[in-house]
Amino acid sequence: MRAYAIGDIHGHLDLLKGAHDRIAADQAVHGPAPVIHVGDMVDRGPDSRGVIDWLMQGQADGRDWTVLKGNHDRMFHIYLTAIDARDPGLRAEFSWLHPRIGGAATLASYGVANAGDRPLAPVFDEAVKAVPQTHRDWLERLPGWHRLGEVVFVHAGIRPGVAMEDQTETDLCWIRAPFLDFTGDHGALVVHGHTHLDAPTHYGNRVNIDSGAAYGGPLTAIVIEGREVFHLTEAGRVPLHPKTA
Structure with a gap:
């Protein structure tokens, strides 16, 4: 089994395209294989709408791409369902539009300006009109997990x-x-994001590939051969070995 995975994107379309360029370079040598995006397409970064459009178009074009649902993707979808709707996983002191969460940046990419600084009702009304139903449906249908080998x-x-x-x-x-x-042992190697680190890290039973693109860090792409993991860099594959204590 060979597959590729990309970490948390957070509205950085340029980084996403760069990660796919590194994957394409590896595929040119080793052949095609599925690409799994581990979620968090939106929030904090400048072009969440562009990220969703680009991923949707790739899937429509027949690319072998799987996109998983992250907590930020779910918060975005839930926000659009009702003015008082909130994700049960979000801490009570925050809303999706709180600066630490980054929803206002997502709405800005759809043309809803200054969402975090205006009354909730007009912002919600503008958001519902601005976000295409195709995007809302796509977000709702995203799977929570994917297994290969x-x-x-x-x-x-x-x-x-x-x-x-x-x-x-x-x-x-x-x-x-x-x-x-x-x-x-989880019974499988778990590849995930969500908890940002300075660099992708292999823990033996899991691999964390959130390298903090939301906070100015890079966007990680890896390739997995069986249970061997390689970090994809501009120079090619770099083995990602299990961390020792």
Whole structure:
């Protein structure tokens, strides 16, 4: 089994295209294989709409691309369903439009300006009109996880000891503890994002590929051969070995 995966994008279309360029260079040598995006297309960055448009068009063109639902993608979709709707995974002191969450940047990419600084009702009305129904439907249908061979791809992680078919969407989109603390065997190698690091890191039972594009960091792309993992750089493949204690 060979597959590619891309970490949390957060509205950075330029970084997304760059990651796909690195994947295309690797595929030119090794042949085609599926590409899995582990979620968080939107928020914080400058062009969430462009990211969604580009991914939707790629899928429509028949690219072998899977896009998973991240917590930010889910917050965006839930926000558009009702003025008082909120994601149950979001801490009570925050709203999707809070500066730390980044929803206002997403709405700005759809032409809704200064969403975090204006009354909620007109912003919501403008947002519902500005975001195409095709985007809302696409966000709603995004899967929570994807399995290929001995590898499971997910946005945030999984609840240890629970079968994939029984995982909740909230856990798949939001979980940190106890997933990040678990050192046992998940029955598959779990590739995820959600918890940003300075660089992709292999922990033996999981690989975190969120390298902080939301905060000015790079966007990680990896290739997996069986259970071997390689970081894709401008110079080509770099082995990503399990971290030792």
